[in-house]
Every structure is written in C-alpha cells, then in structure tokens.
Amino acid sequence: MITAATDRVADWRERRQADPRHDKRTASWLGVALGVSFTVCFLTGLASHLLQHRPSWFAWPTRPVWLFRLTQGLHVFTGIVSVPLLLAKLWSVAHQLLDPPKVRPISGLVARVSLIPLVAGSLFLLVTGVLNIDYWYPFRFFFPPAHYAVAWLTVGALVVHIGANATTVRRELGPGRGGASSRAPADVRARRRFLGFVAASSATLLITTVGETAGPLKRLALLAPRRPDVGPQGFPVNRSFAESRISPRRVDPATWRLRVHGRVAQPVELTLSQLEALPQRSAALPIACVEGWSAERTWTGVAVHDVLALAGVTGRPSAVVRSLERGSTYASSDLTADQVGDSLTLLALRVDGEVLHPDHGYPLRLIAPARPGVLQTKWLSEIEVR
Amino acid sequence: MTTGGPEAEPRGTAHGVGFWTAAAVGGMFMAFGVHTLVRTRAVAPVGHVLPWLVGLLVLHDAVITLALIVAGWALTRLLPDWLLGPVRGALALSLLIVVFSAPLWRRYGVDPANPSRLPLDYAPAVLTVLGLVWLAAAAVAVQRWRTRPPLR
Numbered sequence: 401m402i403t404a405a406t407d408r409v410a411d412w413r414e415r416r417q418a419d420p421r422h423d424k425r426t427a428s429w430l431g432v433a434l435g436v437s438f439t440v441c442f443l444t445g446l447a448s449h450l451l452q453h454r455p456s457w458f459a460w461p462t463r464p465v466w467l468f469r470l471t472q473g474l475h476v477f478t479g480i481v482s483v484p485l486l487l488a489k490l491w492s493v494a495h496q497l498l499d500p501p502k503v504r505p506i507s508g509l510v511a512r513v514s515l516i517p518l519v520a521g522s523l524f525l526l527v528t529g530v531l532n533i534d535y536w537y538p539f540r541f542f543f544p545p546a547h548y549a550v551a552w553l554t555v556g557a558l559v560v561h562i563g564a565n566a567t568t569v570r571r572e573l574g575p576g577r578g579g580a581s582s583r584a585p586a587d588v589r590a591r592r593r594f595l596g597f598v599a600a601s602s603a604t605l606l607i608t609t610v611g612e613t614a615g616p617l618k619r620l621a622l623l624a625p626r627r628p629d630v631g632p633q634g635f636p637v638n639r640s641f642a643e644s645r646i647s648p649r650r651v652d653p654a655t656w657r658l659r660v661h662g663r664v665a666q667p668v669e670l671t672l673s674q675l676e677a678l679p680q681r682s683a684a685l686p687i688a689c690v691e692g693w694s695a696e697r698t699w700t701g702v703a704v705h706d707v708l709a710l711a712g713v714t715g716r717p718s719a720v721v722r723s724l725e726r727g728s729t730y731a732s733s734d735l736t737a738d739q740v741g742d743s744l745t746l747l748a749l750r751v752d753g754e755v756l757h758p759d760h761g762y763p764l765r766l767i768a769p770a771r772p773g774v775l776q777t778k779w780l781s782e783i784e785v786r
Numbered sequence: 787m788t789t790g791g792p793e794a795e796p797r798g799t800a801h802g803v804g805f806w807t808a809a810a811v812g813g814m815f816m817a818f819g820v821h822t823l824v825r826t827r828a829v830a831p832v833g834h835v836l837p838w839l840v841g842l843l844v845l846h847d848a849v850i851t852l853a854l855i856v857a858g859w860a861l862t863r864l865l866p867d868w869l870l871g872p873v874r875g876a877l878a879l880s881l882l883i884v885v886f887s888a889p890l891w892r893r894y895g896v897d898p899a900n901p902s903r904l905p906l907d908y909a910p911a912v913l914t915v916l917g918l919v920w921l922a923a924a925a926v927a928v929q930r931w932r933t934r935p936p937l938r
C-alpha cells in the first residue's frame with residue numbers, strides 16, 4: 401500500500417515536470433520577474449532605511465522634490481506586484497519539494513539549503529509589508545528593523561539562488577533553443593496563458609492600490625488603505641494630534657514658542673506672530689509616507705535658513721528639529737547642511753492657504769523636498785543647530 | 787528554485803566559479819541580515835521574528851500548497867476543459883484578493899482618532915473587485931465554450 405502511494409506521488413511529480421506551467425521555462429520567466437521586482441524593492445527600501453538612519457557617507461539629493469515619493473512608491477507597489485509573482489513561482493515549482501535530498505555535490509546542497517531563507521524571507525517581507533501598509537500589527541516586533549534585517553537575509557539567499565540558476569535561465573530564455581522545456585504549440589499556449597494570468601493578477605492588485613499615490617487613479621484604489629484626498633484639509637494623516645498625546649495647552653499661540661539654540665550666535669525664541677511676520681515662501685511639495693501614500697500640497701511658511709539667520713547662524717550647519725511630542729521615534733529629525741541651506745526646506749504655517757489643522761502639525765511643521773513623511777516633523781518646538 | 791537539481795547542470799558552469807562567487811556574496815548579505823537582527827533584538831526580538839519566518843514557510847509549503855493541489859485536482863475532475871481554466875484562475879485570484887485585503891475589510895487598522903486611515907467601506911469595495919474578476923472569467927469561459935473542440 402505504501403509502495404502504491406509512493407508510485408502515485410512519483411507519477412504526479414513526473415506529470416508536473418512535463419506540465420508547461422511547471423517547467424523550467426515558466427519558472428525562469430517568473431524568476432526573472434521576481435529578480436527584477438525584489439532588486440527594485442531592496443534598493444528603494446535601502447534608500448528609505450538610510451534616509452531614516454543616515455550614516456555620514458550617505459548623500460541624498462534634495463531635487464527632484466518628488467524623489468522619495470518615487471522611490472517609496474516603487475518600493476511599496478513593486479512589493480504588491482511581487483505577491484502574485486512569488487505565489488505563482490512557488491506554485492510552479494512546488495513539486496520540487498519532493499526532490500530527493502542530495503548532499504553531493506556540495507554546491508547543490510548549498511543551493512538547496514539557501515532556498516529555506518529565500519522562501520521564508522520572501523514570504524515574511526511581503527506579508528509584513530502588506531500588514532504594515534494596512535496598519536495592522538499582529539506581530540510582537542517593531543516592523544522596520546525586522547523588515548530591514550530579513551531583507552538582507554532574503555536578498556543574500558536570492559544572490560545564491562541566481563548564481564545556482566543563471567545558466568538554466570539563460571538556456572531557457574536566451575536566444576536559440578538550448579532549454580529543456582517543450583516548445584510544442586499547445587505547451588507554448590498553456591505557458592502563455594498561465595504567465596498572462598499571473599501578470600493580470602499583479603495588475604489587479606496594482607490598479608486597485610496605486611491610486612493612493614497616483615492621484616488620477618484614486619477612484620480605482622478600492623483595496624488601498626488611503627485615499628490621497630481624504631483627511632483633514634483634503635489629505636491623509638499618519639499620526640494624529642490625539643495619537644501624539646500633546647496637551648492642547650502646549651499649542652496655544654499665547655504660550656507656544658519656537659526655540660532656536662545649539663551652535664548659534666544668540667539663542668532666540670519666536671512666537672507664532674513673529675514667525676508669521678517673517679518673509680513667507682510657498683512651495684508645492686509632496687508629503688510622501690513610507691507606507692506608500694503621497695499627496696502634493698502647497699505649503700507656506702518660513703525657510704529654515706531664514707530663521708537660523710535670526711539666531712546669527714552663518715556657514716553650512718546641520719540641524720535637528722524637535723516636536724512637542726515625547727517618546728516617539730519620529731519626534732525629531734535631522735536636517736543635513738544641504739537641507740538647511742535649501743530655500744524649499746520650510747517651517748510651514750499653512751497648507752493650501754489655510755492654517756495647519758492640528759493633525760497636520762499646527763502650529764508649525766517641517767516640510768522639505770525629497771524626504772520621507774515620517775521625517776516631516778510636526779508640532780515643532782525647537783531647532784538645534786549642530 | 788533549483789530546477790531539475792544540480793545533476794541537470796554540467797559541472798563547472800552553473801555550479802562553478804560563478805556560483806561560488808554568488809554564494810560568497812550572498813552569504814555575506816545573509817550574515818549581515820542575521821547580524822542586524824541580533825543587533826536590533828531590543829525592538830525586534832529574534833524569538834518573535836523567527837516564528838513568523840518559520841511559520842509562514844510551513845503555512846505556505848505544508849498547508850496552502852497542499853490545499854491548492856487538492857483543490858486543483860478536484861476542479862479538474864468536476865469541470866469541463868473549457869470552464870476549468872477560467873474558474874481555477876478566478877478562484878485563485880479571488881482567494882488572493884480576499885486574503886490580501888483582509889486587514890482592510892476586517893477593519894483591523896482602523897483608528898477612530900485618525901479617520902483618514904482605512905477611509906473606505908471595504909466590504910463592498912472588495913466585492914466590486916471580485917465581481918469584476920468573475921465577470922472577466924465569465925467572458926473568457928464564453929469565448930472558450932464557443933471555440934471548444936467538438937465532442938468525439
């Protein structure tokens with residue numbers, strides 16, 4: 401009876417190997433697509449990580465102003481597109497789970513073992529990534545460092561996997577007919593149908609989510625956790641005033657002050673009306689959240705370098721801006737010398753001509769070009785020059 | 787995946803210098819990943835991350851894959867050829883959409899203090915997308931029924 405069951409499984413595996421949806425050519429196409437999408441996700445995720453934990457060697461331009469909006473949009477939506485690609489790839493090669501384990505050659509063992517972190521890591525990245533953009537945290541770890549560490553683990557395993565399979569992929573997809581997969585017309589049709597279905601599945605998820613950053617598609621964003629035009633003053637909020645737990649007394653214009661200190665000629669404290677009396681600048685800048693949504697608005701306020709000039713600051717210093725909020729990872733953010741000197745790095749008092757809503761950072765927030773939304777610090781109370 | 791296993795590749799090509807270079811670079815990346823995980827254990831304890839890594843792998847490889855193979859086998863027995871492809875595709879995509887959007891239609895991430903988060907009524911939104919998927923599947927099925935080969 402056991403022999404009969406083993407024979408049936410072996411038969412099934414053989415039939416699968418001959419099925420064009422499960423052969424090497426199909427696996428190669430899906431592998432190439434995933435190789436590209438994971439590379440894009442990794443590089444754009446790395447950019448976001450470095451921007452939020454900026455090492456001294458890392459330079460990030462302040463132009464174009466939509467640079468982070470683009471890179472983070474690529475990160476999130478390439479990740480979403482990768483969900484059907486990964487599931488299809490795993491389904492197309494699932495019968496290989498039954499391949500007998502082989503210890504020799506050692507390269508084969510290394511390639512096989514590396515599949516464990518590759519598959520586990522890929523599933524982890526896509527699942528936690530989707531949960532994060534949907535603001536649901538059923539896990540007991542802080543998402544960014546876990547996602548970042550597992551990304552290195554997964555991409556490392558991906559590099560090993562590419563090294564093990566590059567020759568097969570070249571043979572299957574390259575010019576000539578060196579591949580082992582069938583090119584019979586019926587098989588070619590079946591393979592195309594399957595790959596077409598996978599592409600359509602990725603397109604479905606993309607079209608129903610990308611409108612949270614691509615405004616013209618917002619009506620199609622039925623499966624997106626945000627709409628770029630929904631929220632106070634017509635755009636979303638990541639952290640509300642209530643969530644910040646700042647006492648309303650502390651944003652009362654009668655008592656609120658912006659303190660400028662650190663490496664300055666003379667520390668200054670500015671009231672809201674003093675800031676309003678300074679030369680105002682307006683700029684159309686996107687607020688681009690790490691979770692993938694973005695919205696461009698016209699911000700009006702005072703350039704950071706104009707305020708620093710009042711404290712007698714000269715040269716090209718860097719600075720840190722701090723919020724009234726306490727105890728949050730994002731209650732302060734660093735400004736590089738380039739950002740401090742940029743006339744579009746604003747201490748914003750208004751958005752689209754209106755005084756900021758408390759959820760958008762009243763009385764004063766930072767808005768600067770090409771930065772993650774979490775670094776556009778709200779409810780500002782001080783600038784420390786370094 | 788290791789399509790066909792290493793024995794299918796001529797030695798010295800797929801598993802030659804190129805492979806070992808990739809293995810060395812990939813190994814360094816993986817080691818950095820493990821190092822980062824250990825370094826950030828205060829906020830992302832390895833004991834909490836590892837069960838998710840292993841759990842998702844086991845859930846996928848042992849449960850979901852097996853269930854899909856059995857469901858695929860059952861559909862092949864139940865449906866005629868012209869209907870099999872569209873139904874199988876629509877079922878798979880529907881399942882994916884329902885699971886992918888579960889945090890939205892289950893409203894897990896809703897925060898009353900922040901109404902811009904999950905602002906839609908997601909149950910009808912998901913049903914709309916599912917309706918369109920099955921409409922497309924029906925169109926494909928009709929086209930296949932029209933062009934089906936005659937019964938012998």
